[in-house]
Amino acid sequence: MINIAVIPRTSGTMLWEPEHAGAMSAAVAHGAKIYWNAPTREDDIQGQIAIVESVSSGDYQGLILAPDHALALITPVRRAIARGLQTVIVGSPLAIPPGGRLHYILNDEVAGGHIAAQRLGTILHGRGTIAVLGIDPDITGIMERARSLEHYLSEHYPNIRVVANQMGSFNVPHEQQVAEETLKAHPDLDAIVALTSTSTHGALSAIAIVASEHPRVIAFDPDALTFDNPSMDSYIVQDTRRMGAEAVDIILAGPRNETIPATMQFQPTLVTRENANSQAVRKMTSMDWRPAPMRWKWSVGP
Numbered sequence: 506m507i508n509i510a511v512i513p514r515t516s517g518t519m520l521w522e523p524e525h526a527g528a529m530s531a532a533v534a535h536g537a538k539i540y541w542n543a544p545t546r547e548d549d550i551q552g553q554i555a556i557v558e559s560v561s562s563g564d565y566q567g568l569i570l571a572p573d574h575a576l577a578l579i580t581p582v583r584r585a586i587a588r589g590l591q592t593v594i595v596g597s598p599l600a601i602p603p604g605g606r607l608h609y610i611l612n613d614e615v616a617g618g619h620i621a622a623q624r625l626g627t628i629l630h631g632r633g634t635i636a637v638l639g640i641d642p643d644i645t646g647i648m649e650r651a652r653s654l655e656h657y658l659s660e661h662y663p664n665i666r667v668v669a670n671q672m673g674s675f676n677v678p679h680e681q682q683v684a685e686e687t688l689k690a691h692p693d694l695d696a697i698v699a700l701t702s703t704s705t706h707g708a709l710s711a712i713a714i715v716a717s718e719h720p721r722v723i724a725f726d727p728d729a730l731t732f733d734n735p736s737m738d739s740y741i742v743q744d745t746r747r748m749g750a751e752a753v754d755i756i757l758a759g760p761r762n763e764t765i766p767a768t769m770q771f772q773p774t775l776v777t778r779e780n781a782n783s784q785a786v787r788k789m790t791s792m793d794w795r796p797a798p799m800r801w802k803w804s805v806g807p
Contacts, residue, residue: 527749597646618653639673639704680707
């Protein structure tokens with residue numbers, strides 16, 4: 506049996522649990538075994554490195570990793586590849602070119618930035634001021650989405666001005682403090698783009714405390730698709746479920762000498778109040794990996 510380790514940035518979130526489900530569904534279909542483990546926080550870089558090192562020295566034939574840091578995970582990944590593990594990097598890339606045993610399945614961050622900019626253009630009617638929160642230079646994908654957002658705005662919506670670009674972390678109290686300071690400095694802010702789930706939590710908490718108006722929030726990588734807060738406009742969601750399934754397929758194709766793409770990209774989806782309960786969104790965010798015959802059928806009758 507082929508053993509595949511799947512190590513996301515963290516676990517128990519709507520961003521990464523669908524990846525678990527996708528990997529499990531593909532593994533069950535092909536008779537492979539999944540080992541799922543992750544640090545408890547996305548900023549626990551040493552914890553993720555330790556898990557990768559443990560997997561590299563264990564009885565595994567494949568590694569699927571969503572790195573917590575663009576640079577710190579390079580050496581552990583190279584060591585895993587050198588020890589013979591087929592390796593797939595999911596979500597955000599490392600500074601290692603694909604080839605041989607290394608493949609990438611990435612979120613299309615350029616498309617994500619464009620989607621956020623287009624949504625801003627729609628809800629602000631092409632004019633207003635915005636803040637971008639959660640910029641994190643340690644994760645390449647987050648930097649790409651921030652650059653893509655600003656570039657698209659400058660080209661297509663020059664009257665939407667970015668008045669604040671704030672560095673972020675995976676610490677909610679810190680993100681709330683940053684958001685509060687941003688709102689105090691720009692009390693007439695029209696919208697906030699939150700690049701991470703923690704910056705989203707920080708922004709919504711800060712709006713409830715200090716904002717006289719309610720700037721609209723567009724959020725990336727949410728923990729949940731909830732719209733009970735009046736400021737919450739929309740979410741941009743990665744298809745990590747499909748990424749997990751495709752990553753397992755790539756690892757299993759290696760021993761069969763099948764042609765494997767070096768890099769794949771999947772476009773994220775804009776989720777609004779109108780489509781949050783659609784079948785497509787429910788499928789993308791589902792954490793249920795079981796084939797249909799294994800699922801419980803509930804009934805109130807005999």
